Every structure is written in C-alpha cells, then in structure tokens.
Amino acid sequence: DAKTTQPTSMDCAEGRAANLPCNHSTISGNEYVYWYRQIHSQGPQYIIHGLKNNETNEMASLIITEDRKSSTLILPHATLRDTAVYYCIVRGPYSGGGADGLTFGKGTHLIIQP
Amino acid sequence: EAQVTQNPRYLITVTGKKLTVTCSQNMNHEYMSWYRQDPGLGLRQIYYSMNVEVTDKGDVPEGYKVSRKEKRNFPLILESPSPNQTSLYFCASGQGDPYEQYFGPGTRLTVT
Numbered sequence: 001d002a003k004t005t006q007p008t009s010m011d012c013a014e015g016r017a018a019n020l021p022c023n024h025s026t027i028s029g030n031e032y033v034y035w036y037r038q039i040h041s042q043g044p045q046y047i048i049h050g051l052k053n054n055e056t057n058e059m060a061s062l063i064i065t066e067d068r069k070s071s072t073l074i075l076p077h078a079t080l081r082d083t084a085v086y087y088c089i090v091r092g093p094y095s096g097g098g099a100d101g102l103t104f105g106k107g108t109h110l111i112i113q114p
Numbered sequence: 115e116a117q118v119t120q121n122p123r124y125l126i127t128v129t130g131k132k133l134t135v136t137c138s139q140n141m142n143h144e145y146m147s148w149y150r151q152d153p154g155l156g157l158r159q160i161y162y163s164m165n166v167e168v169t170d171k172g173d174v175p176e177g178y179k180v181s182r183k184e185k186r187n188f189p190l191i192l193e194s195p196s197p198n199q200t201s202l203y204f205c206a207s208g209q210g211d212p213y214e215q216y217f218g219p220g221t222r223l224t225v226t
Contacts, residue, residue, distance in 0.1 A: 034213055043118070043204050043217030044157070091213045101147060101159025101172050102213060 004088045009109040018075040020108050022088030025069040031092050033064060035073045036104070037084040044087070044104065047073065083112045116141045118218035120205050126224045127195055135190045135221050137205030145208040146188040147172070147215065148180065150201040157204065163188055195225040 005023040012018040024033065034049040048055055048062045050071075055062045061074040075082055087107040118139045127133055139146065147162040149172075159172030163182040177199055179191040188207075192199060202222050206215040 032213070041202065041220065041222075043206070043219050044215075046214050046216060049211075049214065089213075101149065101162065102157065102215065104157045106156070 004090055004105060006086070006088055006105070006108045008106065009111065011111050011113055012075075012078050014080060014112050014114050015077055018078040018082065018110060018112070020073040020075075020086050020088075020110060021070060022073070023070045024088070024090050027068050027090055028092070031090050033062065033071050034089040034091060034102070035060070035062065036087045036089065036102070037082075037110075038087070038104075038107070039081075039084040047086075078110075078112045080112050080114060083110060085109050116216070118205055118207055118216055120203075120218040120221050122221060123219065124222050126226065128226055129196055130194050133192050133195060133223075135192075135203060135205075135223070137188045137190065137218060138186050139188075139205075139207040139216070140186065141207060141209065141216065142185065143207035143209040143216075144185070145215075146182065147206045147208075148178070148188070148190050149204045149206065150174065150199075151204065151220075152201050160190070160203075195223075197225050199223065200225050 032049050032051050035047040036044045038044045048060050050062045064071045085107040087104045121136045144165045148160040149157045151157045158174045160178050161172050161180040163169045166185050169180050202220050204220050205218040208215040
C-alpha cells in the first residue's frame with residue numbers, strides 16, 4: 001500500500017473550514033484514500049473514502065487531485081468536538097481473499113481553537 | 115443506535131489469569147476485527163473474522179485467541195496474560211468494504 005505523509009499538527013479556528021492535507025505520491029491506480037479520526041483514547045471513527053472523484057458526506061468532503069498524488073479532507077465548519085488526530089490511509093480494493101487490517105500512521109493532530 | 119460495544123472498558127489483572135474481552139455489534143456486519151494500540155506503534159490488528167466460524171490472524175496474534183460463533187459477537191481471549199499485553203484494545207466491524215470499519219469505545223487492559 002502507498003505510504004502517506006501528513007503534517008504532524010494543525011490549528012483551526014472554530015467555525016472555519018479545516019483543510020487537512022495528505023500526500024500519497026506513490027498511490028497506484030486502484031488504491032483508495034480513506035480518512036479516519038480518533039478523539040483522544042476513543043475508538044477511531046470512519047469519515048470518508050474515495051478513489052478519484054471528490055466525495056462529500058454529512059461529515060466532510062474529500063478532494064483528490066487529478067494526478068491522485070495528494071488529497072485534502074475538508075471539515076466545512078469546524079467545532080471544538082472536531083479536535084482529534086486525523087489519519088489518511090491508502091488501501092487497495094478488497095479482493096475477497098481475506099482482509100488485513102487498516103494501518104494507521106501518525107496522522108495530523110487537529111486542534112480547533114475557540 | 116448502531117454501535118459496537120466492548121466490555122469491560124477497563125481491566126486490571128495479574129499475569130496468567132485468563133480473561134475475555136467481549137465485543138458485540140448490532141449492525142449485522144459480517145466482518146469483525148480486534149486491534150491493539152500502543153504509544154508509538156499505532157493500531158495493530160490482532161485477529162479478524164470474515165463471517166461466523168471464519169477467523170484469521172492479523173499482524174500480532176501471539177498470546178490471543180478469538181471465536182466467532184454468532185455474527186454479532188467476537189470475543190478476545192487472553193489465556194495467560196502477560197505484562198506486554200498491557201494495551202488499549204479496540205474491536206471493529208464492517209460490511210461490504212472491510213476498510214470502512216466501525217470501532218468500539220476501547221478496553222484499557224493492564225496486566226501486572
């Protein structure tokens with residue numbers, strides 16, 4: 001699976017959009033980009049995933065560059081409860097032969113400032 | 115409410131005393147998994163199950179057992195716990211895409 005690079009930490013003002021970048025320059029054509037977050041010592045929470053088109057759900061938007069070498073997770077109106085570590089994970093499609101686990105790197109610690 | 119539950123949430127035990135951490139999900143998911151999280155090492159998968167009676171090892175299975183007799187439950191068994199199994203444990207479930215997983219609240223285990 002492709003390696004990902006994320007900033008160690010970021011600040012964002014409450015009410016503003018939080019834009020979290022992820023670099024995955026070695027991503028291959030059939031690999032998806034997944035985003036999770038983990039609020040301190042709670043279970044990780046799935047946010048969104050995508051292949052090449054931009055995706056949006058009730059939590060966030062995912063923008064993937066045309067060359068797919070990087071992506072940005074956007075939380076449109078950040079609140080204090082969005083303070084968490086955000087993980088960008090690249091995985092190939094599930095092939096049906098068994099599922100190995102998700103690999104969480106160090107992620108980005110997003111701090112929402114009041 | 116759709117959720118994954120784990121019990122107990124906190125446990126302190128002694129070396130060698132068998133214990134079971136339960137995991138249950140109410141979403142009828144086929145896929146379930148156990149992870150441990152340690153500082154500096156991230157989350158590592160212990161075991162996973164694709165469906166009832168189908169289980170397989172993850173990255174760090176030594177010292178653990180699992181069973182999947184019913185779809186909703188996936189207990190983690192430590193037959194003879196040791197201090198190096200002190201960790202934060204998470205159960206997860208998923209359906210369809212196994213990389214879209216839903217995690218439980220975690221169980222903090224301390225083995226003395």
